[in-house]
Amino acid sequence: MPPPRIRNRRATINDVAAAAGLSRGTVSRVVNGERYVSDGAKTAVEDAIARVGYVRNSAARNLVTRESRAIALIIHEPHSLLFEDPNIGSILLGANAVLSKADYQLVSLIIDSDRDSRRVADYLRGGLVDGAVIVSARASDPIASAVRDIGVPSAFVGHPPGTPDLPYVAIDNKGAARTITERLAGTGRQRIGMIASAMDRDSGYDRFTGFRDALGARFDASLVVEYPLYTYAAGIEGMQELLRRCPEIDGIFAASDAVAAGAMTVLQESGRRVPDDVGIVGFDDSSWALRTRPQLSTVKQPADSLGRTAAELVLAQIRGLPSVAQVLDTTVVWRDSA
Amino acid sequence: MPPPRIRNRRATINDVAAAAGLSRGTVSRVVNGERYVSDGAKTAVEDAIARVGYVRNSAARNLVTRESRAIALIIHEPHSLLFEDPNIGSILLGANAVLSKADYQLVSLIIDSDRDSRRVADYLRGGLVDGAVIVSARASDPIASAVRDIGVPSAFVGHPPGTPDLPYVAIDNKGAARTITERLAGTGRQRIGMIASAMDRDSGYDRFTGFRDALGARFDASLVVEYPLYTYAAGIEGMQELLRRCPEIDGIFAASDAVAAGAMTVLQESGRRVPDDVGIVGFDDSSWALRTRPQLSTVKQPADSLGRTAAELVLAQIRGLPSVAQVLDTTVVWRDSA
């Protein structure tokens, strides 16, 4: 019969000290790998730890050190985007990679309701994280201003208008859109339209204005349709509408690869050949681009780097270094759809 | 000129008590909404809080209450799946929904290296979360046994063989695969093959055995190809290989919708008609299924419910209630691809 021991009581530093015949201070020092511990003490503590099964209590440690060594990544997306947007996974992995190397734990918080929004704000305020990267906040997003008020080191991925003036990392959506639109126009297309999406976000709005600028006088507002999300379904509907409005349309800029894929399906079902009859270009260079036939010409967005850079911006602030907004380069990947 | 105040020092409960002319105890009581506080004290405290800008320190609170009111969701996936697998987003949202209602914060931790694996284990051990749901752990995944050893309330989504005997929620992959294979066979197909994936995971292995069982004596091992991931690319390659081995093949069970989509592309490019020449079925009922032409017949997997149920299993354990493994129902969605 085992001795009547109190369950549910984790070993503390005191237990280790007692078992090792040393003081709490020494135990703490070896646990934190500090200098000034004799080899004897070190090994004594180490196996005392093993014997009593000690693991240090993070809450107590955070309380005294006033840091958590954790960074939040806040995702505020409509449902469907969480499944469709290929960038978000890359951003997450990129951020995780640099934080992991710096020995910070990335914790992802998702906001899917107002209740979530408040709880996440409390989480940040409570000191459970030392910083935050906010991905895809829309203008007037309450979490954006909450982050600013709380004053926790932070960085935005993307730069929605109306967002507090905090560090961010973004791509030049407008310039990239202009470039690829010009390239499309350069293939001799006469009637170029756009399936725009997410106009309430910087990415969507900027891609549209880039498109408009590139076309200049040739821009025709009736050849632009607009949908809330960057989805395949938006591509389907958008292309149908565009075909209805102008059957002779011969060039399409889709706001994302998923949208382009949907549009291409409609185009081909209508008997049109791509790129012979209609040229089409997308945006993202996601796995969608390789899935269409012909493969998509598109803009390569460095999603992984967006995540990495955002993480670096936060780390810089934590270390008291200056941290300034960054705009990352994009490149055009020209394949066979235009 | 503002008074020389020390920056970076958050107000504590003491500051509030002083400002309100009350004791810490009373302040704590109103902060936590407890009974036995006079209305006068309540309002006095409330505006003292507003005046000094008090927010409670979670670390200190967690230390004394011995709970964090947070639940971890651990994602251990190869890179590509994080982008391709539509289920994971639904699982996450489902879990978040039930935890949010119970006023728990869901924190997602991703494991992308051994270093991550260790850090996440430390995070769990440190008491920063009260429970954990583990999604898609593979057999021999170190995090699985770590969770068991740590003894934190937990639940697995899926049930890989070799996994510690802990609560889980899964679907009957084998039964579902058997059912849809029988259905496919029922359309009169003579040579039925399978593009299998992720055989090192319960889902992949069970879908294969279900397929084999359904065919019984008609099972032909040479008509099965196997790939590590549930991807579109696996579908492309797998179908090419199958066509090479047996050009007369007329039925395909793809291990997921993404795989099926890739296979269908190859089939159609080879001049075969679906479903006239070849019938094909998938698994998941993800957005892929609606994207192919014709649309895919497939198995609907209740990803959202998987997340919800896993969260409920964890909450039950926290509350000291019994928590038993669950197997959720799937349904066949019959469209036009077979």
Place this chain on the structure above:
DNA sequence: TTGTATGCGTTATCAT
């Protein structure tokens, strides 16, 4: 190199 003592900001117990 090691030990001691103090404090981190809360909650909880026990008086009052």
Place this chain on the structure above:
DNA sequence: ATGATAACGCATACAA
């Protein structure tokens, strides 16, 4: 209903 006081488990400045 409110106030004192003692933990919670750890890090750290200082003494030894």
